[in-house]
Amino acid sequence: MEKKTPLYDCHVAAHGKIVPFAGYLLPVQYETGVIAEHMAVRQKAGLFDVSHMGELIICGRDALKNLQMLLTNDFKGMADGQARYSPMCCENGGIVDDLIVYRIEEEAYLIVVNASNKDKDYDWMKEHMGGEAKILDISERVAQIALQGPRSHDILCRIAGKEDIPEKYYYGKFHADIQGTDCLISRTGYTGEDGYEIYLGADRAEEMWNLLLESGREEGLIPCGLGCRDTLRLEAAMPLYGHEMDENITPLEAGLPFAVKMKKDDFIGKNAILEKGEPSRKRVGLKVTGRGIIREQAEIFAGDRSIGFSTSGTHCPYLGYPAAMAMLEMPYTQPGTAVKALVRGRMIDAEVVALPFYKRAK
Amino acid sequence: MDLKELKYTKSHEWVKETDDGCLEIGLTDYAQKQLGDLVFVNLPMEGDEVAAGEPFADVESVKAVSDVYSPVTGVVDAVNEELLDAPELINESPYEAWLIRVKDAGEREELMTAKEYEDFVENEG
Secondary structure (H helix, E strand, C coil): CCEECCCHHHHHHCCCEEEEECCEEEEEECCCCHHHHHHHHHHCEEEEECCCCEEEEEECCCHHHHHHHHECCCCCCCCCCEEEEEEEECCCCCEEEEEEEEEEECCEEEEEECHHHHHHHHHHHHHHCCCCCEEEECHHHEEEEEEECCCHHHHHHCCECHHHCCCCCCEEEEEEEECCEEEEEECCCCCCCCEEEEEEEHHHHHHHHHHHHHHHHHHCEEECCHHHHHHHHHHCCCCCECCCECCCCCCCCCCCHHHCCCCCCCCCCHHHHHHHCCCCEEEEEEEECCCCCCCCCCEEEECCEEEEEEEEEEEECCCCEEEEEEEEEHHHCCCCCEEEEEECCEEEEEEEECCCCCCCCC | CCHHHCEECCCCEEEEECCCCCEEEEECHHHHHHHCCEEEEECCCCCCEECCCCEEEEEEECCCEEEEECCECEEEEEECCHHHHCCHHHHHCCCCCCCEEEECCCCECCCECHHHHHHHHHHHC
16 A cells, blocks of 8 residues: 655645655646646746655764664765765675765764655665664654755745855755744755755644645645656766666666775675776666667667667656666677667667756756 | 537547548647656558557657557558657647548447547546
């Protein structure tokens, strides 16, 4: 039985098309439709319920030491409120999950994980932790609302003080105040646009959702579903666990070397990654040059040779053409390489292109 | 278009008999709403054979791909090429946006009247 987020009633009232996703009932789209919702986020602003995401806390004297061992990125020297993205690897170098770590204070960290992996992550971390540190799962008590798009800042300024709005990307303000509600406001997102993710108590979620929608109405803010969350992240080439990453794909293959600090003393998976050396395959972008849409798990060919598979793909509403991400053998990863995808018994022509497909103008 | 003059399938296609004895096939309003924003249509070629109960085209929304089934056996007389560049026409006016026209229609699936289809959709939803 799927769970409901604290905003479930709001989605139903707004005629959201509700689907099961990662154990939750969430709107895949509203009556506006995926394309209009996608365009709203690129051009104005969109509001997402992402309360399904998991929130874990690691705290104690050895909290940092444990993060350093559990995760591939380096968390030394972070400021309070600062956020950092990281894969978490298995011993074999494959990826358990990808997540974001916020430093709350020196000995306490908030970790935001994928909903579908939350229990697995908790168990994995707990099993591999040592010293003086404990882990808590606070997911049930926390709601998360993402405000995304170029007008997000102006909308948030209407209801929050300047001192409570983070100025820099990948920074958050803990205990920010939005009209009397205690929140974490973080300048992060999963759309390729400027925007914020607001974490707050589940009991205040409905009030906050309505307040944000009301405050953003003049700016063109609309509620958005999971459908455009996926098309937006694909245009921005942001990887999604279970597609671009899984326990058989290393972070280097997934194109995440920036988040793997091989100079760190040790972390789980480091030896395996070292032993594998230069990866033999890599995540690339594919732009469809023929007719059709390449979705996930299509076999990719160069001539007659099978060279990999697609990991996600769709029609990109803002760019106006279909695109996919794929895991291809290294010799075929140069932009400009012509490939074909086998889709429903038909070959679709495509070309390897540099990622991301879409990058917002600064 | 008078929806009462059309016949309907359980897989949510509509069928219109033309004056020259051909059959035009399209997707119902219910179907396009379920599919969402359409972004790609793959149609057969003129002269291709279609078979009753078999898929003859696929339509893709942002989220997924779906088959379109032919309610009759016959030969494709014409395809609506306008849809290849503008699949959103199916969303905008589903009863104008025919996909193919079939001639030499032979075997036919059992089709529903407008009233029957209305009841069918109601029960399905």
